[in-house]
Amino acid sequence: xESPHEHQQTLLLSRIIANVEKLNEAMMSLNxxxxxxxxxxxxxxxxxxxxxxxxxNVLFHLEATNGLKDPA
Amino acid sequence: MxxxxxxxxxxxxxxxxxERLEQSITLTLQEIDHNFSRAHRIVTTSVLPIVxxxxxxxxxxxxxxxFWKQFFESSANVRLSGYEDLENDETTTHEDTTQQSQMYxxxxxxxxxxxxxxxxxxxxxxxxxxxxxxxxLESPTRVHAHSTPRVPVAEGKAPMFADxxxxxxxLRQEIxxxxxxxxxxxxxxxxxxxxxxxxxxxxxMPSTAGKRNQGHDPVLHHVLDxxxxxxxxxxxxxxxxxxxxxxxxxxxxxxxxxxxxTTKTGMIKWDDDSSPESSPAPQLRADIFSPTKTPxxxxxxxxxxxxxxxxxxxxxxxxxxxxxxxxxxxxxxxPKTIQFHIPQSKLLQTPAREASKRIVDDLLMTxxxxxxxxxxxxxxxxxxxxxxxxxxxxxxxx
Numbered sequence: 001x002e003s004p005h006e007h008q009q010t011l012l013l014s015r016i017i018a019n020v021e022k023l024n025e026a027m028m029s030l031n032x033x034x035x036x037x038x039x040x041x042x043x044x045x046x047x048x049x050x051x052x053x054x055x056x057n058v059l060f061h062l063e064a065t066n067g068l069k070d071p072a
Numbered sequence: 073m074x075x076x077x078x079x080x081x082x083x084x085x086x087x088x089x090x091e092r093l094e095q096s097i098t099l100t101l102q103e104i105d106h107n108f109s110r111a112h113r114i115v116t117t118s119v120l121p122i123v124x125x126x127x128x129x130x131x132x133x134x135x136x137x138x139f140w141k142q143f144f145e146s147s148a149n150v151r152l153s154g155y156e157d158l159e160n161d162e163t164t165t166h167e168d169t170t171q172q173s174q175m176y177x178x179x180x181x182x183x184x185x186x187x188x189x190x191x192x193x194x195x196x197x198x199x200x201x202x203x204x205x206x207x208x209l210e211s212p213t214r215v216h217a218h219s220t221p222r223v224p225v226a227e228g229k230a231p232m233f234a235d236x237x238x239x240x241x242x243l244r245q246e247i248x249x250x251x252x253x254x255x256x257x258x259x260x261x262x263x264x265x266x267x268x269x270x271x272x273x274x275x276x277m278p279s280t281a282g283k284r285n286q287g288h289d290p291v292l293h294h295v296l297d298x299x300x301x302x303x304x305x306x307x308x309x310x311x312x313x314x315x316x317x318x319x320x321x322x323x324x325x326x327x328x329x330x331x332x333x334t335t336k337t338g339m340i341k342w343d344d345d346s347s348p349e350s351s352p353a354p355q356l357r358a359d360i361f362s363p364t365k366t367p368x369x370x371x372x373x374x375x376x377x378x379x380x381x382x383x384x385x386x387x388x389x390x391x392x393x394x395x396x397x398x399x400x401x402x403x404x405x406x407p408k409t410i411q412f413h414i415p416q417s418k419l420l421q422t423p424a425r426e427a428s429k430r431i432v433d434d435l436l437m438t439x440x441x442x443x444x445x446x447x448x449x450x451x452x453x454x455x456x457x458x459x460x461x462x463x464x465x466x467x468x469x470x
Binding site: 003005006008009012013015016019020022023026027029030033034036037038039040041042043044045046047048050051054 | 091094095097098101102104105108109111112115116119120123124126127130131133134137138140141144152154292293300302
């Protein structure tokens with residue numbers, strides 16, 4: 001005869017499995033979203049790097065030519 | 073549960089003990105199930121909407137900075153695109169150390185190895201454009217020995233700023249606390265995952281590109297087992313940038329005595345012109361009336377027949393890296409660079425209107441006012457975009 005505990009535990013395990021599946025799908029969706037956002041943000045990052053590079057180059061140039069003035 | 077099982081353990085029978093264990097297992101399973109359910113609920117109700125919101129905001133940020141990427145790309149005459157590197161070899165870490173500072177110097181074309189044609193990398197100055205055109209086009213075998221256009225011409229002579237001790241470089245090293253040479257392999261970290269766009273990426277720094285492997289673009293990101301690289305593809309659209317003014321090698325050659333070594337002359341001019349951006353933009357506008365604006369194909373220089381043949385012969389004899397067959401060919405004139413130009417329609421697509429609206433909205437929101445009331449009035453005023461447009465009209469060339 002099947003013990004009531006075993007039956008309950010089987011039900012609980014199946015519930016857990018279903019929950020884990022749902023959680024896994026949610027995490028996969030989250031990962032996919034984050035990946036897409038990260039890839040899209042690479043362009044922004046590229047722009048920021050170019051700006052910082054440009055800024056350092058301008059600073060270097062102005063320092064080298066003594067053209068750097070104090071902020072007003 | 074462990075606390076419950078300590079005290080009454082001796083008095084319980086085996087059946088009771090089994091029952092208690094079963095109950096504890098069930099309780100544990102219920103707790104696990106509850107935790108998983110809660111995790112799923114949190115992810116779906118809290119995290120995912122926030123991530124989607126973050127994505128929308130990131131998109132808005134990108135919309136705002138898109139213009140500047142196009143601006144930089146157009147000014148550098150390249151197209152920068154990130155792509156996922158499917159090939160993950162172990163040499164990536166070593167390459168990172170040398171690729172950090174060469175994001176914009178390394179404008180190699182991937183199509184070079186495939187098609188066999190040579191597309192000149194992005195010129196950083198009119199002088200450089202001329203030099204690289206003549207050298208790389210005529211010597212395809214040399215192309216793979218370097219990735220920057222400056223290397224073949226200045227092999228025997230380093231750029232002036234190469235050994236210049238930049239105060240920023242020393243400051244940066246002081247901040248980092250390391251004087252490690254960049255070519256040493258180091259452990260991959262955050263600083264290597266991101267290409268260092270710092271001071272050493274100056275075009276005047278000595279190029280280490282000759283030591284690098286070809287065909288690998290700078291690494292932008294290491295995400296788990298994926299590697300994202302930045303590919304810089306020179307634009308093959310008509311390059312309408314034509315060197316003019318006092319800094320161009322053609323005029324320098326014209327003014328210089330013909331017996332001089334032209335290669336050295338070009339480099340001397342380059343050294344004098346310590347700043348690539350010193351070429352004033354208004355001078356470029358004189359080349360709008362350039363007679364030929366044919367599209368430039370990779371590996372083929374744009375030639376104007378008959379005109380300036382003498383200049384080309386000077387270049388070829390000075391360089392010494394050209395084939396005999398080409399030197400016999402008298403039908404070619406010097407490689408002609410086309411004037412760099414951005415269509416007016418593209419310039420007008422600035423996000424100035426949207427950006428100014430956002431700024432005003434943010435300010436109003438900070439001040440506690442309702443931004444919806446003022447947004448309409450701001451649209452009607454149209455002050456900032458018109459200012460930008462007027463400026464664009466005045467300066468349509470870079």
